[in-house]
Amino acid sequence: MNATADPLTRSVEDYLKAIYRLSPEGRFASTRDIAHLLELSAPSVSGMVKRLSELGLLEHIPYKGVQLTEPGRLAALRMVRRHRLIEAYLVRFLGYGWDTVHPEAERLEHAVSDTLVERMAAALGHPVADPHGDPIPAADGSLPELACSPLADVPVGETVEIRRVDESEPERLRYLAALGLVPGVVVTLLDRHPFGGPVTVEAAGDRHIIGAELAQVVLVGERETQ
Amino acid sequence: MNATADPLTRSVEDYLKAIYRLSPEGRFASTRDIAHLLELSAPSVSGMVKRLSELGLLEHIPYKGVQLTEPGRLAALRMVRRHRLIEAYLVRFLGYGWDTVHPEAERLEHAVSDTLVERMAAALGHPVADPHGDPIPAADGSLPELACSPLADVPVGETVEIRRVDESEPERLRYLAALGLVPGVVVTLLDRHPFGGPVTVEAAGDRHIIGAELAQVVLVGERETQ
DNA sequence: CCATAGCATTAGGCCGGCCTAAATCAGAGA
């Protein structure tokens, strides 16, 4: 139970980020899932969890799981902010592609100062989303919510804007980029095949057939870019 | 004696950089000086030196000192390149001052990829010196030599160009910047007081009196900017 | 030529962060 913060280690930062991802909205993250996400053994996670709960960064209910405390959540959001701003900066100013930027940001997020992060944010014009459309938490930890739903669920005939794309598969990102299906692009849903079949969309004059799985991870929202 | 390279740790990178600084031209760096520079205890250095010599990165003559091998020297120069390019980038594109940029670069140099470093270099137009005028080693480890001598030694009446300024004292950097005495600026030596006294210079129409100590760490060269 | 000062090294310990092996728990199904 440590009220104030000595600087967190790289490892601790990674744990917090992982737990943040794995425990949305007051749910618990399991040791196993954390271990899997960080590619560590379960006992390593058990050990670190003990230390983090002593630091007051999370709450651990043995054999049940783990949940971030408010300080832990803020620390995690701080890392998410860094990561996404760094990604946005590298793509915009240093020629990175949205499919290759992740690992670089993963290392830099532990090394940059708050000052540098904020300068990058300023250089970018304080964006609210990274190149994949993932929302960037504000410096105070508030998270811009953007309403979106899977392309797979859009009714036939409707025109929507791509908002966000799952970033976990570089290969998939390359494919989507080749099709021009990136956040900000407006698409019209022309057709849907039954029983979880593919959808046909039109974007910038081109037609594309998108498999059901892919259409699940492309998130869209009301077209409202003015 | 490890022929090829697993990635070096942050600590190892810092040791190599320190030893590089402390052992110019085939001279030996002492345990004590390394410890002092890195703010570590002497036994810690002894221990690390043993490991680094087993890795083939340096040669250790007990009770005499330490010298980088060729692989060690290249690794050190790689870090120096990174550091100076990062400094140049942060000053040019992210609003850092030459007096504040050092600590940021000190952390980033361990985190950036070769790719990112080279992209920064390209964005800068492949500079040969950092904001303090320190030469940037090429990617192959070759170091651009730039001939320069202390402002203190310039004959009265001569006009020279500022090439390089010792970067170790932020306060001094701020003072020099306030006077406009930064690399690239052309100055004329108007007067020198005897017995190691101050010199008077003119730069951009202003006259400044520069103490002897300061005039030692401001390095100048032939004016040849065309 | 020897004493001593000062630097260097060895000895031994601590902490963060990881591991494997062994023990323990909880929940599902018989």
Added chain:
DNA sequence: TCTCTGATTTAGGCCGGCCTAATGCTATGG
């Protein structure tokens, strides 16, 4: 209710990287 399986935790160990205390070397100057 009991058993078994899979997840979790505890036990114990290793390595990198640091420390202090104790020991050892070397070179200088008396």
